Amino acid sequence: MADDDDLMDLDFTVPGAFETKAEPEPAPAPVAETPAPPPEPVPSTPPVRPPLPAALTEAAAMYASGKDLDAMRRLEAAIKSNENLGDSTIRAWACLFELLQTLGRQPAFDALALAFARRFEKSPPAWSASAEDENLAADTTGGRAHVSLSGVLNVGVGEVLKQAMKLAATSTLVRMDVSKLTDADNNGATLLMRGIAALKRAKKEFVFGSPAHLAQILQQKLVVGERSNQEMWLLLLELHQQAFHQEAFEEVAVNYAITFEVSPPSWEAPPPRSEEAVKAPDKPLAQPETFALAGQMLGVGAANYSVLDAALKARDDFDIDARRLARIDAVAAKELQGVLNRFKGAGKHLRLVGLSTLVAVYLESLDFHNVVELKPRAI
Numbered sequence: 001m002a003d004d005d006d007l008m009d010l011d012f013t014v015p016g017a018f019e020t021k022a023e024p025e026p027a028p029a030p031v032a033e034t035p036a037p038p039p040e041p042v043p044s045t046p047p048v049r050p051p052l053p054a055a056l057t058e059a060a061a062m063y064a065s066g067k068d069l070d071a072m073r074r075l076e077a078a079i080k081s082n083e084n085l086g087d088s089t090i091r092a093w094a095c096l097f098e099l100l101q102t103l104g105r106q107p108a109f110d111a112l113a114l115a116f117a118r119r120f121e122k123s124p125p126a127w128s129a130s131a132e133d134e135n136l137a138a139d140t141t142g143g144r145a146h147v148s149l150s151g152v153l154n155v156g157v158g159e160v161l162k163q164a165m166k167l168a169a170t171s172t173l174v175r176m177d178v179s180k181l182t183d184a185d186n187n188g189a190t191l192l193m194r195g196i197a198a199l200k201r202a203k204k205e206f207v208f209g210s211p212a213h214l215a216q217i218l219q220q221k222l223v224v225g226e227r228s229n230q231e232m233w234l235l236l237l238e239l240h241q242q243a244f245h246q247e248a249f250e251e252v253a254v255n256y257a258i259t260f261e262v263s264p265p266s267w268e269a270p271p272p273r274s275e276e277a278v279k280a281p282d283k284p285l286a287q288p289e290t291f292a293l294a295g296q297m298l299g300v301g302a303a304n305y306s307v308l309d310a311a312l313k314a315r316d317d318f319d320i321d322a323r324r325l326a327r328i329d330a331v332a333a334k335e336l337q338g339v340l341n342r343f344k345g346a347g348k349h350l351r352l353v354g355l356s357t358l359v360a361v362y363l364e365s366l367d368f369h370n371v372v373e374l375k376p377r378a379i
Helices: 002-009 054-064 068-080 086-103 106-120 157-169 186-201 211-221 230-242 246-260 302-314 330-345 357-365
Strands: 145-153 173-184 205-209 291-298 317-328 349-355 373-376
Touching: 054 068, 054 086, 054 317, 054 357, 068 086, 086 106, 086 357, 145 157, 145 186, 145 291, 145 330, 157 173, 157 186, 157 291, 173 186, 173 211, 186 205, 186 230, 205 211, 205 230, 211 230, 230 246, 291 330, 302 317, 302 330, 317 330, 317 357, 330 349, 349 357, 357 373
Parallel strands: 145 173, 173 205, 291 317, 317 349, 349 373
Antiparallel strands: none
């Protein structure tokens, strides 16, 4: 029996053989997953422009204000001293080439071209014998030199007149817009009369824009019998002559003679004017297809951009041709930026194409790239 007991103690069961298997629970019904929302687009940020090196911004500002020699010396010093120009090294060389071309310094240009080829192993810019013709001063509506005076006609006009004399050296027509003047004194009239006399000696065609406006300002300040402001009297006579107002001229001439007890200037009929001079300086064209900035834009006010204003209203995508823009000063640049900024805010896509390197650098230093795409010429 003992064996039986031993046998009884033996476990013959297969592990789990007598376990009751639980019925598998039914798999839960699949729950429809809500698709994850697409990631929100990350707004694209415009590439950050590296700051322009000081040598470039300083030289461009000097050039804009008519200090060509100072600009040339600044760039020459930066290049010769290996000043850190960052990514703008070739732009600095290009600006110096343009300055040497403007100043007519071909030997220095050729020497720089040789140094450029050795350093960069690229073909340098070539001297252009026709550059003088390409840089003829022109106003914003296709004329020649266009100088605009604003504010008070006083001693401060001297700097603008210096620029006008530079324009006259390479131009057959100088147009001076005086519609934005608000007042005048004898010092300003003296300087303006000197400029007019110089233009006449050089046999340059010269016309005023809105001469009646300045004539009215002067007329209100002149008193018959009061021996002062003689140059203002003479400027008033010049304005009437320029406007072909002989009757008004004769009346002022009599009052001038009474006041100063001297013979007044005699009426001299201005020479016949060219078709370009007769054309109104700020006459807008109806929705032009193109618009060009050309020559030397000095002191140009907002009114002189009326053609551009009309063009931008008509189109959402617009190229402004700047291939013949030789120079733009701070006053003209500020007014242009205001016009462009207004249309940029309206969703227009604007481009300034064909800019010289010098002008492009100057406009970039004024943050023009925030309102218009700057597309300079290939270097």
